[in-house]
Amino acid sequence: MRYDRMPIEIEAPEEYGYENIRCNLSESSFTDQTLESLDLKIPNLKLIYNEHRGGKKLRKLVASGGDSLHEDDVLITSGAAGALFVISTSQLNPESHLVVVRPNYSTNIETPRAIGCEISFIDLTYEDQFQINVAAIEASIKRNTKIVSITCPHNPTGTLISEDSLRQLVAVTKKHNCLLLVDETYRDISYGSQLPIAASLGDHVISVCSLSKSFGAPGIRVGWLICKDQSLQTTFLAAKEQMSISGSVIDEWIAEQLLARKSEILQVTTAEMKIRRSIVAAWIEKEELLEWVQPEGGIVCFPRMTREPVGGTAGFYKRLLEVHGTYVGPGHWFEMPDTSFRVGYGWSTRSELEEGLEAISKVLREL
Template sequence: MHYKRMPIEAESPEEFGYDRISNNLSESSIKDKTLQQLNVTLDIAGLVLFYGDHKGLPELREQIAAQGQGLTADHVLVTAGAAGALFMIATALLTKEDHLVVIRPNYATNIETPKTIGAQISFIDLHFEDGFALDTQRIAAAITPATKLISVTVPHNPTGTMITQQQMQEIIAIAEKAGCYVLFDETYRDLSFNTPLPLGASLSPLAISVSSMSKAYGVPGIRTGWLITQNNSLLQLLLAAKEQIGICGSVIDENIASSILKKRTELMQENHLRIQHKLAIVREWIQQEPMISWIPPQGGVVCFPRIDLPDEKTAAFYERLLHQHKTYLAPGHWFDMPDQYFRLGYDWPTEQELRNGLAAISAAAREV
């Protein structure tokens, strides 16, 4: 494999420097948390720093499995973040001879890792004019005899839109008919505005669910994610991949993750109240800003608005926004989209930073 840095990483705020940004609207998670803010107390002085369970801390796997009907800890593999799970799935399942179907726009890893492998990709592009709605029949039409994987994010990143439970069942039926796997990247599932969809992995042995502690819990630094599958042969294949990459996870990180998940209900209630308040700020701004249009999100902490600027002015817009107004956005090219689109993360910044950043977007759009 020949690796190439993804724009979403090479241009990330941590690479540019957080100290150079006043209003960071590019982040795709809730605000990063401290253990004190999470009210989590850890006694790790007596923790033996051994090689942990290769599948992950049993208690943590039980907590994850409890979120899906009919799932057990034996269906869960703890990984180095959702990114680690996505990488292992792509490299374990795909070769140059294989084909996959990917919903686009999408989180970059779901596209770039298969590209690096050399797999053949059919993109199902979502369109602003259609409300970024997914037509499952387009997935069915894209299936070939070589199709090995269908890749879907739900709630969707970067638009925040949702498929329905019926659509989820239709996608699984397509995969079962084709004899391929379907990956449900469910990183934002806990932040669904309405009742979350079932865990995809709970609905079929051909479905794989992926999630992490990063986006909904605000602890990306512990690098703890997971994948879930009822297919034991597949799980053993992915376990082999994990063991060859890193043997096991950090026993400290997994204990922290388990302690946080014990407070899951309380934390999610707090998150949802705060998110809805900040989303209302974004909604009010867009209603008053004629240069910006959007599809309102249905989950997560991001949306994907469109700015009314010609192609030749977008680079100058982002340049002025950053260097004159110290405001950072995630431009469309991070997601294989035109730069008239941008991912706006509205929960990571403080309320004042959010308001300042939105005002900066309006100002910069009129200055170019």
């Protein structure tokens, strides 16, 4: 495999330096939590190799979120990124073909590129409200297609596929004997009805999620993949064992505590994110130099400039950061033009969010 660093990681705020950013709207997660804010005190855990699949209690908590799911359908991984790496490296090779939606989270594209497989992109557009065209996906499937890969809620736009379209995709991929991978990292925050866990809809469907985004706990590196095909699960487990053997006892204990209080935590978080989304919506409504598709889930959105900013896009991002201390995720992080950018409205404080949005409006107009 050939590895190249991803722009989204090269330019990540932790690489640039958090101390250099005042209004950080580039983050894709809820506010980072602490053990104290979560009212957690780590007990005197025995630091053993734990169960390779992940602790049974933790896997039961994950499986409880979907109909017909069992703890043996769950594999605990090192974040959603670890799950995606396990899936790609075990299922793809240079002779394989992948169909993937774009824009997308970089790992869903870059790991298959490192493997060297053929990739067909299904590009989503503002004009279509970033909705997936199932017919276009089916038309892209070939005899050697191993995986069709989507995100839902979509990263970076926060849009949702309809349940009818999701079920159509399940049927299409089953018909063509390929896997359907659904990155559900933002599933836990929804502003309307919530879709079923995709893996509950078919044995060939794989769901990926984590505690990094909706729970504000990226530092514990706990994610998972769900798949009801036990033969695939054996392969995924073998891949995990060769990478890390098992997960962290401490991380998994924290994850258990969070998922045991899932309803309580998400009720508070979702209520706050609705307020944050309304702040962004009110700003967009009066900002004639930007347009968006309103997110229906998650905590990110993807505004687009209606005209080139004063001084061009490179100058826009430079002034926004260096003069106003505001950081957003430029379009090239997602292989899109830099006239679009991701705004994360869940990580900063409300006042920082409002200040950052005001800065964007200023820099769109000023040199």
